[in-house]
């Protein structure tokens with residue numbers, strides 16, 4: 001891939017010199033235990049699983065596999081901490097602890113970023129510039145709310161719910177942990193968090209930070225394991241609230257299990273966002289936006305712009321420019337600072353993406369991939385687009401969760417809106433145009449929780465995030481994110 005001294009590469013272009021992030025500063029243990037009641041404890045049955053680096057398939061660490069009894073221990077620890085300490089602490093004291101977590105996370109940002117990229121396969125540039133700073137920003141933001149809840153809910157008294165059971169996915173492991181833990185703590189709840197089985201290491205680093213920040217034991221508990229561990233947590237009778245981010249399938253299972261229990265829940269599920277490009281858009285910026293929308297983080301993004309709707313009059317130009325931009329995207333070592341597209345998170349996810357490439361081609365779609373050379377070890381997918389696809393095609397309807405874009409054209413505004421809304425999902429969307437009026441019309445018509453105008457995939461702790469329809473229930477982030485962790489009553 002990278003060659004010394006800017007040697008002319010075989011494809012006639014110039015390669016960058018390698019710029020690997022150093023890993024000297026990171027401390028990984030050989031084996032990680034469960035974080036329960038403020039201590040690292042072995043799982044009852046003594047079972048462990050491997051977390052690997054998807055870029056080279058090498059084992060990074062052994063990680064505890066929690067069973068039902070372990071989950072129960074964690075929930076009990078959280079309950080004890082809730083009753084005994086956390087719900088009684090003056091709100092400003094809670095805030096201090098959360099600020100402390102944010103500050104320590106910033107101090108260890110380089111270590112978090114490197115571990116995130118090693119464990120999950122995302123480019124170091126993203127974990128360094130997006131995931132870790134945003135995770136710290138969420139802790140800072142919600143720390144600020146801890147003693148100001150009376151202003152968040154004027155005229156009403158906000159009380160905590162109790163113990164929150166939180167299950168998160170592998171696409172933004174640390175960031176999702178922050179999204180879940182920060183508002184829960186700010187509102188006075190205690191938590192049991194289960195990270196995804198392919199990416200548990202930054203959550204376990206966060207457990208170290210939480211211990212170092214001196215949080216009272218049991219306020220945050222982290223239990224690792226796969227789907228069974230997650231199921232044990234969300235169906236535990238002593239949980240007051242469930243927060244889940246992941247697949248729509250598992251979201252449905254959880255919703256069914258919770259029906260009639262009176263427990264509160266938020267579900268943040270899949271998406272199939274349309275990125276709509278009008279002929280009056282700044283085309284070069286729009287092409288960058290498309291690239292950012294679908295190739296960012298290997299397309300492992302629930303709000304990815306996985307459908308492109310482009311006005312017919314500019315379609316050829318946009319697709320031509322997009323193909324040429326795709327050629328310049330560097331696919332490879334996530335730890336290299338030049339890398340644009342890292343490794344697919346797991347063998348299973350790669351298999352799923354590849355099955356969709358076949359489905360798309362079988363349905364008559366025209367597939368185009370960049371000519372990027374892929375490393376021989378690890379899980380990789382070159383950036384891919386499908387043209388000549390219809391609204392009914394599976395690659396247009398279903399979430400692929402990889403760097404795969406389905407492109408369709410439209411003639412009129414109404415056609416664009418109808419096509420954009422013709423999806424079981426409603427998480428996000430994008431609109432590119434020179435006209436403010438068109439932006440407002442589109443944002444009012446699109447059934448999506450987040451809509452970006454002339455940009456894509458921008459996040460901020462103050463903005464609520466969440467979906468319509470099969471994309472989920474409830475909002476996270478911002479003021480709305482507090483709502484999910486409080487019971488409101490009279491003052």
Ligand code: NAI
Pocket residue numbers: 167168169170171194195196197225226227228229230231232234245246247248250251253254268269270271301302349352399400401
């Ligand atoms: P998943 O929904 O199975 O995994 C997400 C989390 O839920 C993990 O921590 C997992 O251990 C846990 N989990 C699994 N089964 C559970 C159960 N019955 N009860 C409680 N927790 C459970 O997602 P998976 O299999 O990793 O990915 C499959 C597809 O889901 C992806 O291809 C993608 O389309 C979608 N997905 C969407 C995400 C999003 O952010 N909306 C994130 C991850 C996946």
Ligand code: MG
Pocket residue numbers: 051052053054118119120198199200
């Ligand atoms: Mg891993």
